[in-house]
Amino acid sequence: MKQFTWYWLPVLLVAGGIFYSSATPYKQQDMRPTLSRFLNHEKLAGFFSSVSFQYAGSEVSVDALGAAGFVEFFIRKAAHFSVYFLLAFLLFRALRFYFSKGKTVLFSFVFTVAYAASDEIHQHFTSGRSPHVEDVMIDACGGAAGILIALLLYRRYFRRNT
Structure with a gap:
């Protein structure tokens, strides 16, 4: 039970957070009104x-x-990258107890990209949201970076089973 709580619960929480976010209509996630209040439009445009x-x-x-829409675009893409970075990192962390290093890398990456693709399909059914292959590519890059960092950290600090 301790292993599930410590290693798998974070994976499920991040995956659940991604699912929840994809199920939220764009109108409820629109950051442009808030950003408009804080941005210097002329300076940014220039x-x-x-x-x-x-x-x-x-x-x-x-x-x-x-x-505001320009800034929001980059915030959203950074969120894609970072949340899938975290998901892949946590998957690597959990799967390393079950598989060799190579299989752990492979399964972590495949699951991350598969979840990213399913997330984009899920967005197709959410009001104001649309699926994009380009987002899956950003997610895959975030996942690859998360796995790379996990490999480096676990190689350096936890030599056991990596």
């Missing part, structure tokens, strides 16, 4: 006026999204 790129078929720029 500083990032030359930044423009395509993401999931839409233009990402201050002109296209407004200052």
